Amino acid sequence: MKKHVMGIDFGSTTAKAVVLDMQGNIVAWSVAHMGAVSDAAVHQAVDDVLAQAGLEQKDIGRCVSTGYGRRMLDIADKNFTEITCHARGAVAMVPEARLVIDIGGQDSKTISVDANGLVAQFAMNDRCAAGTGKFLEVLARAMEIELDEMGDIAMGAKQELKISSMCATFAETEVISLRAEGNSKEDVLGAVHQAIATRTLGLVNRVGKKGPVVMTGGVARNKAAVHYIEKALGMPVILPKTPQIAGALGAALIGLDDYKAELAESGESLDEDHDVDAQMAFDKSCVSGCKGDPVAAAQTAPAATSKLKSMLGNLQKHF
Amino acid sequence: MLLESRVKEQGSILARLGEVCTDPLGYAREWKARTGGLVVGSFPMNFPSEMAHAAGALPLIIQEAEDPITAGHGLLFPFYCGYTRSTVDQAANGELDVLDAIMFGDHCVQLLGAADAVRMSLKNTRVIFFQLISSMCDPWTLGRAKESFEKLREELEDFLGRKVEDDALRESIRLFNRDRQAMRKLYEMRVAGQISLTATEMQYVVKSAMVMDRREHLELVEALVAGATENSPAPEKRAIRLHLSGHFCQAPKPELLDMIEGCGAVVVGDDLYHGFRYISTDVGENGDPMEALAHWYLDRNTGVPCPTRVQNDVDWDAFLLDAMRKENAEGMIVLMAKFCEPHMYYYPEVKEAFEKAGMPHLLIETEHESMALEHIRTRVESFLELVKRRRGAAPVVTSAAQGEVA
Known part of the structure; x- marks a missing residue:
């Protein structure tokens, strides 16, 4: 094995x-x-x-x-x-999560996760790069700054500007126009991140706004994107340590x-854990003993304790 | 016949039907050159093609073309559906010149606009417009439907310069019924796993019936049925059994159907117009054929409910759930043509009913010009993964899956 x-x-x-x-x-x-x-x-x-x-x-x-x-x-x-x-992955990192916002390079998705820790509903952009990492990349180029700098600069925005187009190419034109009108980089970038947040809010509402919300994907590392999304949702967004x-x-x-x-079917035992069924049940539930209510599940200490005991027992046998 | 040669024959039949579907107007031109007959085009849905057939003409339901819209942009706004824009474009580009007459029905507002645009483009083509009552359960519905068909018959006779005889009409009804029955047999065999026909192949079978000479079509479909024995390869048992719903006027693009099945699904049923909706209902073979056609019009809406018709005692969503139970389908993909108003209007009811029933479904909006197939593939695969993982999950989950277009 x-x-x-x-x-x-x-x-x-x-x-x-x-x-x-x-x-x-x-x-x-x-x-x-x-x-x-x-x-x-x-x-x-x-x-x-x-x-x-x-x-x-x-x-x-x-x-x-x-x-x-x-x-x-x-x-x-x-x-x-x-x-x-x-x-x-998101529920493994943040067991209480019931809504996952994943903004990656070319698409953004909202996924509601049901009581079994499986996908209940999902929505994703499918026509253009609106509200994705690519959108930020194109606009970073238009602003002549590095992608990694965007979030920090946008956090310095003082006034609310608006970018109405969600098309990356058209938004680029708007960004150039806003800069030509004398608006600061900070304010324009604030508007760019606000546009991402608006788009995300639309996707969230397609699957139903509920919490706790966890954000994954590369854009979760952009603090301005997270800030504006939290503001748009009116809810905190939990960030795993390694959202990517x-x-x-x-x-x-x-x-x-x-x-x-497969190992269980073939009758092969697991060295570290003989209780395959318990392990599988553990892995398949979003948290130990989860019955659909993460708050309640957090209180089901016996299940977690029993698992821990089983693992310790196996460890002792090993040595 | 040996299995190998039978499979080969079935393959060549499907290839022939596919050719007709790929170039329906090419078929009409070839038929016209071969027979010297007249070709009568029509909009989809409720036109009784038996009538044109009985008059010795080739009835052809106008199909959405693959080509991007060019000249048609000057005649119809981009917010019309792909079918109407494509039809107008084909008229503006001279493609529909092969049609000697066109029968238009008023099934939705966009078709009305398209009918006017086609009439403007085809100045030498006889355009016959007929209206069908859309309220299906009034005491006068049957009478009004019969009146509309009588008027259509008179217009056809005027155009053709000869009578559509009752006996000829009965003969055509019998032929069309037999063809519909043969196609329904293929549907039954597919549900039972006795034949392996992909969704695209099934579309070829039905769509070609809207174009071809019916006798020629019947021979090919009956050969398909006869060739499908217990030796036919059964579909992959682990594949997710899907029902496809929607797409009233235009056929879903084969590349979309192939992609869906390529993701690990097998389509076991549908209510597509280029599918079971078209073949669901036979016409009575005895008595007054016009009365029988009027009954057929009413019966079609109970056979497979249509969102363009109004009938208080018929629910499309209940029909879909029932059909899926019979087909043992595990999920449904709704194919909605962009700007199809009747479908947009009814979809919320279907969504609500499916959520209530805990039946997973996925909505895909389709477009004439382009489809981001890779993105759609991700949504379809996610949907199938969700259905598959729920096979083994505890039955506490009641919410439906919906992968909406953002």
């Missing part, structure tokens, strides 16, 4: 990889930026994550891919969409389910 699984998010602008152990703990993760759906980036992310974990590809029991390039990866055993994987890897983590967790199910 192999002792690790891998998730790869082959995104439109970055490639992410995560390695998990059989308990679902993150052993290593990596993010590589190499351009649009880049083979080099995905190889770099995979090589890096394997090197960090001290593993080789042959040590990986199951590899699941997601993202735009999910079908292009020979090393992946299965692939799932970003929607399914981000939902799974939510998709890869979700893919890896799905791979872990799949690998364990």
